[in-house]
Amino acid sequence: MTECAVSLAVRGPMNREASVALAERQRGPLATSERNALIGLNMRNSHRVIADSIKSRGKFVAVYSQGREFVFGDGFFHNVKNVQNVPWSPELFVPITPHVSVLVCRPS
Numbered sequence: 001m002t003e004c005a006v007s008l009a010v011r012g013p014m015n016r017e018a019s020v021a022l023a024e025r026q027r028g029p030l031a032t033s034e035r036n037a038l039i040g041l042n043m044r045n046s047h048r049v050i051a052d053s054i055k056s057r058g059k060f061v062a063v064y065s066q067g068r069e070f071v072f073g074d075g076f077f078h079n080v081k082n083v084q085n086v087p088w089s090p091e092l093f094v095p096i097t098p099h100v101s102v103l104v105c106r107p108s
Contacts, residue, residue: 001060005094005104006051009078010043018081019043046080053086054106061103070095 009015019042020035030038078092089108095101 001102002051002054002058002104004096005092005102006047006054006080008094009080009092010047010050015043015046015081046084049084049086050080050090054090054104058104058106063101063103065099065101069098070101 016039020030020038023038024030024035078090078094080087080090080092089106091103091105093101093103
């Protein structure tokens, strides 16, 4: 569960944009190949760092909504933007299906 939730959060559009935002602010628009290379380099270890920080100490809650849908894509909440160092208390609320979401956190 940890691997899936972290993977969705790290590879989301918000993190992709955050990982290249500084370079684009300094240099202006980048070529597609250069932009993708910067995103890949900056996001390279984020998944492993976050997943390892949660490990088996994480707490999980499955949230089910029968009448409404959770927004998929970048419609989830987390505090793991562009991670380079181990997060102290990662929290992720990730929609898995339109009716099921998972809350993952590691209490400090």
